[in-house]
Amino acid sequence: MPLHVVRPKILGFISEDVSAWLVAVLVLLAGSILTGLLAWSTYNLNQQQLRQRFQLLASERYSRIEERFQDQEQRLDGLRRFFVNSDHVTRYDFEGYAKPLLRRTQAYAFAPLVSRAQRADFEQAVRREGQPGFAIVQLNAAGQMEPAGDQDDYAPVLYSQTQSPLGSPLGYDLLAQPLRRATLERARVLNGLAVSPPMHLVAVDPAYARGVLLAAPVRRAQDDPSPQARPYGFVLAVISLRQLVADGLPASASDNLSVRILDLSTEGQHEVLYESNNLPVTSHLGASRLLRLADRDYQVEIRPSAAFLHANHSSLTSLVILGSLLSLLLSALLYVLVSQRQRALALVEQRTRELRSREQELRGTHSQLRSVLNAATQVAIIATDLRGVISTFNAGAEQMLGYRSSEAVGHLTLESLHLPQELEAWAHSLSQRYGKPIEVSRAMLVEEGMAGGHEAREWTLVRRDGSHLQVNMLATPVLDDQGLWIGHLAICIDITERKRVHEALAARDRLLKKLSAHVPGGIYQFKLDADGHASFTYASDGIREIYEIEPQVLQENAAAVFERIHPEDVQRVRESIRISAQQLSPWREEYRVCLPQRGLRWMRGAATPESLSGGGVLWHGYISDISDLKRVEEELRALSVTDSLTGIHNRRYFQEQLQNEMQRLERGGGEMAVIMLDVDHFKRINDQYGHGVGDQVLRGLCERIGRRLRRTDVFCRLGGEEFMVLCRDTNARQALVLAEELWQGLRSSPIAPVGRVTASFGVASWREGEGADGLLLRADSGVYAAKQAGRDRVQAELP
Template identity: 90%
Template sequence: MPLHVVRPKILGFISEEVSAWLVALLVLLAGCILTGLLAWSTYNLNKQQLRQRFQLLASERYSRIEERFQDQEQRLDGLRRFFVNSDQVTRQDFDGYAKPLLRRTQAYAWAPLVSRAQRPAFEQAVREQGVAGFSILQLNAAGEMEPAGDQDDYAPVLYSQTQSPMGSPLGYDLLAQPLRRATLERARERDGMAVSPPVHLVAVDPAYARGVVLAAPVRRAANNAGTSSRPDGFVLAVISLRQLVADGLPVPASDNLSVRILDLSIEGRHEVLYESNNPPIDSYLTASRLLRLADRDYQVDIRPGAAFLHANHFSLGSLVILGGLLSVLLSALLYVLVSQRQRALTLVEHRTAQLRSREQELRGTHSQLRSVLNAATQVAIIATDLRGVITTFNAGAEHMLGYSSAEVVGHLTLESLHLPQELESWAQSLSQRYGKPIPVSQAMLVEEGMMAGHEAREWTLVRRDGSHLSVNMLATPVLDDQGLWIGHLAICIDITERKRVHEALAARDRLLKRLSAHVPGGIYQFKMDADGHTSFTYASDGIREIYEIDPQQLQEDAASVFERIHPEDVERITQSIRVSAQNLSPWREEYRVCLPERGLRWMRGAASPESLPGGGVLWHGYISDISDLKRVEEELRALSVTDSLTGIYNRRYFQEQLQHEMQRLERSGGEMAVIMLDIDHFKRINDQYGHAVGDQVLRSVCERIGRRLRRTDVFCRLGGEEFMLLCPDTSGRQALVLAEELWQGLRGLPIDPVGTVTASFGIASWHEGEGADGLLLRADSGVYAAKQAGRDRVQPELP
C-alpha cells in the first residue's frame, strides 16, 4: 500500500490551506447566533416590561380622570341638595357655598325656571335685589347678548360663581340655545344629572371655551311632588375638559402619556373634547376605555408620548454591537493564530483587492457625486459655467422648482430662474453702491465676489408653473486645481415656512397688544430676581389706568407700584409675594391703592408663578379695579341685615349677634338680657286705618324705642309687630328697668291718627349653660303672660 502524505486538518475536517478563514467564520457565525438569541430574548423581556409599565401608567391616568368626573357630579349634587334643603338661598349664600367648589370647574350657576307670566315680576325683583339693569338675555347671531324673545319658559342665570376674568353672564337664558335647552330637558325628564354635547362656553377664557355643561334639576319638597312636576330651577357646572383633565399633570415635555377624550353620544360623529399638548408616538402600546359623566359616554384613548419612550429607552443595538465585537475579536484572534504560514499570500491578495477597490472608486466618483447631490432633497444645488448656463441641477432643485434636470441642464441660466423685477432692482442698487454698471445676469453673484464674503441672501425664484418661491441662496465661485474661476455654485434653501412662522408670530404679537388694550384691567409679567430686585417684564396699557404709571417705567424697577399701595396693605402684599415665590403657589390678593388723580381704589390681583434659571421667579397675572364691586358688597351687606320697612335690623342679624354674644359669654362669662315686645291690637289698627297707617305706626314705635337705647344694644324686628332687643352686659333687673322706660315712653305720646299705642313686654336674662332657643322661649313666654294679664304692661322675668 503506497504511502500518502497526510496533511493535518483543523477540527478533523478543515483543510490547512483554508483553515484560517473557516475557523474565523465559524467562530464569528457562532458568536453572531448566540448574540442574536440573547438580543431576541432581551428584546422580548423589555417589550413585556414596557407594556406592563404603560398599562400601569394608563390605569393610573384613567383612574385620575374618572375620579375628577365623579368629583364634578358629587359637587354639583351637593349644590343641588343645598338648594333643595334651603327655603331660600341668597346670592351671598350661593357665593359662600359655590366659591370653594371652583377648583377644576370654570363656573357654577343657579338658573330658576321662570314662566312667561312670571318674567316681568322676576326681572323687577332681581333689580330690586341690587342687580342693576338685570333682564333675561339671549345670544344673537353675532355672539352678543340681547333681550330674550317671547317663549313659554326661561331659565336665566341668576347666581354665578366663576373663575373667568370675563365675569358672569347674569340673565343668560339657557333655554334660548338648543343644545343647552335639550340638556335641561333631559335633566328634567331623568330627575337627575344630564350633560350637554360639546358647546362653546359663554364668558369663558378662549383657551377653555370648548367644554360641556352639567345640569341637575332642583325640586324642593315644599313646592313640588313627583319627578314629573315642574322643577324650581337648575344648578349647573360649566366644565372645560382641558382645565379638568390637564390640571396637575406634568408639562407636555415631561408627560409620559398622550390622552384624548372623545364624545360618543352622537352616533357616527365622535368629537374630540380634549387632547394632550404632547403628541403621541407611533407605538403598538395603546389603551382605550369608556368613561361616563351623568348620561353621556366618553372614550378615553391613552397612548405613550415621547417622554415615555425616552424614559424607557432600550438600546438593543449596543447589545448587538457588543456581542458582535466580542465575536469579531475572538475570530480575529483565532485567525491570527492559524494564519502564520499564509500571511504573505494574504497580504498580496489584500493589496490586489485594494488596487481593484481604488479602481472601482475612481470609476464611480462621478456617479457617487451625483448620488450625493440627489440625496439632498431638501436643498437645491445648482452649478453653472462662467456664462451662467446651468450644468448641475440636483433632485432637491427639481422638487423645489418643478423642472426636470433634462429640461434645465444646458438650456436655462440661473438668471432665468429669478424674478426679473427683483434682479433689476438689485442690479441698480449694486451699480449705485460700486459706481459702475453691474449686469443683471450677474446681480445675484457680484456681491459675493466684490465683498470677498459668502453670505446667504433672500431671493424669489420662479417655479415651472409660474408660482413664486422664497429661498435663502448662497452663491460661491467654483475654482479648478490651479485656482482659476470656472463657474458658480448656488445653494438654495426653501424659507417659505420660516417666513410664514415669522409672519404668524408678528400677527400674534399684534393681536396680543390689541386684546390687552381692550381688557378691563392690566395683564402683566412680574419678575423677582434672586437678589430680591423686582420688575415688570411685560405690562399692558391697562396698568397705566390701574396704577397711573407708564408701563415702560416698570420694566426696569417695580418700586413705584409698591409706593402706590396703601400703607396698611403694603406689608401684607409684600409678604404674600414672598410666600408665593417660596412655594410657587398662585398669588391672589385684594388691596387698596392711593392714586394721584383718582384717590383711593380697591384692586384685585391674581398670578401664577414659575421658577427661572438662576433662582428668580416669574409671575403671569392679571389685575383689575374692583372698587365698584366693593361698594356693591357693602350695600348688599347692609340690605341683608336691615328690615326694609322700619330701617332697624332684621331677624337674621339678630340671630347672628345673639350667637356671637353667647359665644363670648361662654368664653369669658358676664351678663346678657333680651327684651321682647309685641304691639297690642295691631291687627285692629290695620283693619281700621289700613296697612299704610300700620306701617307708619311700626316706624314710629321703632324711632321712639331707638332713641332710648345704647350703642351696644341690638334692636331688631322679628316679623309683623314683634320686636326684640339684645342688651349685652345687662342683668335681668337692669333689663326690667329699661323695659319699663320703653313702655312708658311708648304709651306716653299718641301716634296720629291712631292715638295711644301700647305694647306687651317680656324679659329674659341669660343663665349659664342655657341655649339661644331656651332664652328666647322664656322671653316669648313673658310676652304671652303679659297679653294674658290684659296687655299694655311689662311682665317681670319668669323663672
C-alpha cells in the first residue's frame, strides 16, 4: 500500500520535517509560562484564605474566653444570691451548692466579716460545729500559717469547696493581706463583683498558683443596702487563668493559636496572667481585643502558632515543582513521539515490501486450511459467494445435513437450507425495525445492530431427508486483502439435545415457581462458601415480600439480607449460622428486620444444612413473617403488667423490677429506695361520691405523681388505694426529698369533684443483706406511722 504524499502536521501547524528538539523546547517554554501564572494566582489566593482562617479561629477563641469570664461572674453571683436568699447556710448546704460550680474554678469560699470583739465567740462556735482546732490565721513571711494578729475586722474562710489536692485554707484571714483586703473593699464599695490584681493563690497546686480572686459582698435582706454599710460577709471564687483558659483546648503541639492575656488595670504595669505553652511564630497575622472580668480589663493577644502554619502551609512550591516536571515530561514525551513517528514512517515502507513477499506464502496455506475444515466433523462450516451459492461444504456439514459436498457446492444456496417460514418472519421483523425492506436471502446475514461484531443465532435447517435440525449459526462476511466483501461464512452447531435439556429444566422451574407462589413466606437455598462468601442459590418470589429485595440480587451476594436485619440481632443471626455450619445442625432463629416500606418486622427462619464437596455448606430452608404473632405476645405481656384502672404498672411488674434491682445491687453494690403511699380516707370518698368518682381520684392521683417522677423511677399500684415508687440509685435522704415533693404536689393540686386529696407516705432504703419482704415491711410501717401521726404527711425512714 503506497504512503500518502501529504502528511498531517504536528500539533496542527508544525511540519514533520522539523527537528524533534525544537518541538520539545517550544512545549517546555509554554509550560513554564503557564506554571508561573498559575503559581502567582495560587499565592494570592492562599494568603487571602490564610487571613480568613486565622480571623475565624481568633474570633472563636475570643468568644470562648469571654464566655468563660461571664460564666465565672454568673456562678459567683448565683452563690451570693444563695446566701442572700437563705436564712442560714450550713457547711453541708454550701458544699452541695458549690461543688457543681467547680468547673474551671480552683475553689469557691465564703468568708464572714468578724469584728475583734466577735473573734473568740466565732472561733468557739465553729469548733462546736465540727471543726476542731479552727482559728483565724494568716500567712507569715515564711509562707506558714500562724494565728492572725490583732485588728479591727477579720474575714476568715469559713466554708470552702476546692478541687485542689492541698485542701481548703479554713480560717485564713483575707483582710490580713493588702491585695486581698483591697479587693474585698472594692467589692464592698461597688456592692458587686470585684477582681483582685494577679496574686499567688493559697492552697492551690503550684501549676495553677498564679491567678486572681473574684469577690462579691453578701448582704442580708435586713441589712443596710448602702455601699458604706458593713456586709454580712463575702463569697469568693479562686481562679487560675491557666486552668480557666486552657481547659478544653487542643494540646500545645496541635493548637493553632498562641494566646497571651495581660492585666491592664494597673497603670504602667501590664502583667502577663496567661501565656500558651506553644510559642507564636513570626507572621503578619495577629489579633488583640479587650475583655472585662468584673471591674478589671484584660488584653487578649492572639498570634498564630507553628501548628497553624503547618496545617495551612502553601502548596506553591509543590505547584511550581509539579508544573515544571509536567512541562519537562510533556516536552520529553513530544520529543519521543515525534522522533518515533519519523522512524515509524520509515519502517512502514520497509514492512510493506515484507508483507507483499509473505502474501505468496499465505496462498500456499489455503490448501492446508481446507484440510482443517474437513477435519471438523462436529461443526458444519459453509462458505458462499456473494450470490449465496455454496462454495465450501465441509465433512461436518455433510454429516449434519445429509448432503454430499458434490451435491451442495455450486448447486445449493445457504437460503435453501433454512426453513422458509422462519426466514420470512425474520426478514419482516428486520424490515420493520430498520424502516427499509430486507431481502429474505439476506435476512440471515443482517446483524441485529447493523454494525459491530457478529453474534450466533438459533435457526432451523432442513436436512436432505426433509427433517428439521435446530442449530446455533454464526454468519460473518468474508473479505479479501483489500477489505472487499467477497462472500459469507456460516458456522453451525447442532443444539437439538441442548434445547431438549433446557426445555425440561424450564418446565421444572415453572412447576417450582407455581408451588412456591402459593406458600406463605419464602423458600430458599443459602450457600456459604469456604472463603466466607454467602449467596442464595435459589430464592422464591416470597423472599421479595420478606426482605423487600429482588431474588436475583441475592443470587450473587447475600450481604443485602444482613443489611436488612436489625443491628441488635444481626450478630446473633451470624453466630447461629456459624454454629449450624460447624456442627451441621438444623438452623432456627427468630429475628427482626428493618424494611424500607413496611418498617420493623419479625421473621422466623428454619433450614437444614448439608456439607458441600468444596468445603462450603448449603442450607435448604423456609422463612416466614411472624410480626402479627409477636405483636399479640407483646400486647399480652403489656396487659399482664399494667393496672387496668390507672394505666400504670401493677403489683406483678413492681415485684419483678424489685427483684431485678436487688439482684443488681447484690452483684455490684449501690443504693435503692422505695416510697409507699396510701390515699387518706379513700373509703369516705367512695361512700360520699361513689366508686366512679373514687376511680377518677385514683387516675388523677397517678397523673399528678407520674409527672413529678424521674424516667428511672418505677410507679406501680399495689392494690386498692396503695401505691409504690421504686427509686434506683437513690439513698434514704434523696428518697425523702422526692416523697416530700410528691406530697406537696398532690396536696396542692385539687382533683375534681372531691377537691384536695391527701396521702400518707413512707420511705425505706435498701440495706445490704435485706430481702424484698423486709424492705416493703419497713416502708409499710412508715405509712402506718404517718397515718397514726394524723395522715397527710411524709414519714422518714424508720430504724
